[in-house]
Amino acid sequence: MREITYAEAVREALRQAMEADDRVFLIGEDVGVYGGAFGVSAGLVDQFGTERIIDTPISEAGIAGAITGAAMTGMRPVGEIQFMDFVTLSMEQLVLQAAKIRYMFGGKATVPFVLRMPGGAGTGAAAQHSESLESWFVHVPGLKVVAPSTPYDAKGLLLAAIQDDNPVIFVEHKLLYKQKGPVPEEMYTIPLGQSNVVRQGQHLTVVATSVMVSRALEAGKQLAEEGIELEVIDPRTLKPMDCGPIVESVKKTGRLLVVHEAVRTGGFGGEIVASVAESEAFDYLEAPIRRLAARDIPVPYNKKLEAAMIPQIEDIVAEARRLVKGEY
């Protein structure tokens, strides 16, 4: 199959969705002639014009409100927040308006939008441009949260998110944009709320999200040489989360390691851990459940500090080895 980058996969999904449905449009800062801060929407304005690829002033609350209002009245907007950090300026419209409108109105309104945003560190962009805030949205009933880890998932999940009748927070990752992978040319969807077992193994279940999926896979490769086989699961959709495959896997391996980039305290990992602890898999556990996440600090600028804050491949290898060798 043809290989394209994660950014190209997102762009292709946007293009195909806009070709197929006049109600779909893209709105955000510098999404037009600039092509988005990370080049994701490059060229789309040439095809669709400024009526459907809309540059906004720097007004994140306005963007969130614009997609909510348009979605309530028959459009299917895709918004872009330039860096996930800036969604903090959109929070009222997202959390108190978009997420709740349907329920407050007795189920009589729909708010079908997607709000895309790149999260994550690793580029030296420091504390105000490197956040991973996905668990904030997971905490809000009414929102769905998606975090693709491959080009294939990015395209299929984005097309599904655009077709979904709910507000969907679509979390991309800066470090993944240039990553290549096989992606079908035709339109396809990956249903929201389906975990993906990306590697099979019998010794330890590793649940990883976003950029941590490829790091967990690399760790799995290295550990296989020592005879340790990881089973790596990517939830892909954080809300609603599909816990079934995780529970089944833990019943098989008896061990669970959760890896994410967001800071540890209050991170999404706690939700996975709690779900497994509450499930029938509890009786199968042979070791304490462990989490690997970023330290509880703002993202530092210095490259060494930045790397030291966030789980790297060698951290996953070391932690997995300790778990499997019964060191906890």
Add this chain to the structure above:
Amino acid sequence: MSDLNNRLSPAAGTDAALREIKPEILERMLEQMMTIRAFEEKAEELYALGKVHGTMHLSIGQEATAVGASNALRETDYLLNHHRGHGHLIAWGSDVNKMMAEFLGKETGYCRGRGGSMHIADVSKNNLGANGIVAGGLPLAVGVGLSIKMRKTDQVVMVIFGDGATNEGAFHESLNMASIWDLPVVYLLENNQYAMSMSVKRAFKIERLSDRACAYGIPGVTVDGNDPIAVYQAVSEAAERARRREGPTLVESVTYRWRGHSKSDRQAYRTREEVKEWMARDPIPTFGARLGKSEEEMARLRAEAVKRIEEAVAFAEASPEPDVSTIEDGVYA
């Protein structure tokens, strides 16, 4: 550019205004402009050499605004600025060694390598920090102004922000609060005509951004941001008004960003001709000529600035990186 003259407030930056400024301040402003230019050119070079992990926003072409504004204030006043802030900081009197060390992520930098180019601060010198969030400094200025008022000092706070920041909701909340409480805030809107790819022509329905002041019942002036005298004069008047407890002023300083927004910018949103037209109005030789500097004097000043920056790079490169064992320092007091 021709339409700029129609927007300018009268009598800013005249020769009469120049004669009222102490000669040593004029000299300092010219020197600082040279230092800013040299710092930015060096930053660009270091970036191109792959020595910088991160991003940067260069203020080449905007030096006059930085030096005109900072020199109009006192050492005891406060500064809040933004992501394109190297120039503001140099004009504020920051140590270029510590700035360069911060840019290279070193322990000896202003923020011990934790902040980087976008977050340089020097709280001991009342520089409350650059900001990575567009308009992030505007609400903070209300708090600083309120504190000055409550502590009954004669300080003022200057907050520098871009044309792009002017379209965040925070702009409105900040100007309204500062004006209803007559807070000693100088709002310096550095209009370099673009917010990334967004031209002010597309982002505003008004031409003169300082017209927004009338919505808050405060004065709004627009000055030629490539003329340090005009900026100095406008900010001085705004600061005096603030010290008299008469409230804030919105000063719009119209200038132009010569370089791309950041390093990844292909600049497809503007023409080369437009950039060239503004580069022909280079504020540094223009100001040098106004001060009667000869070619030789200008060349000497330039060489001195380059030397200062070379020394800063040497200091930064010889400095240690932060130790990973200190990574959790400073999250809480």
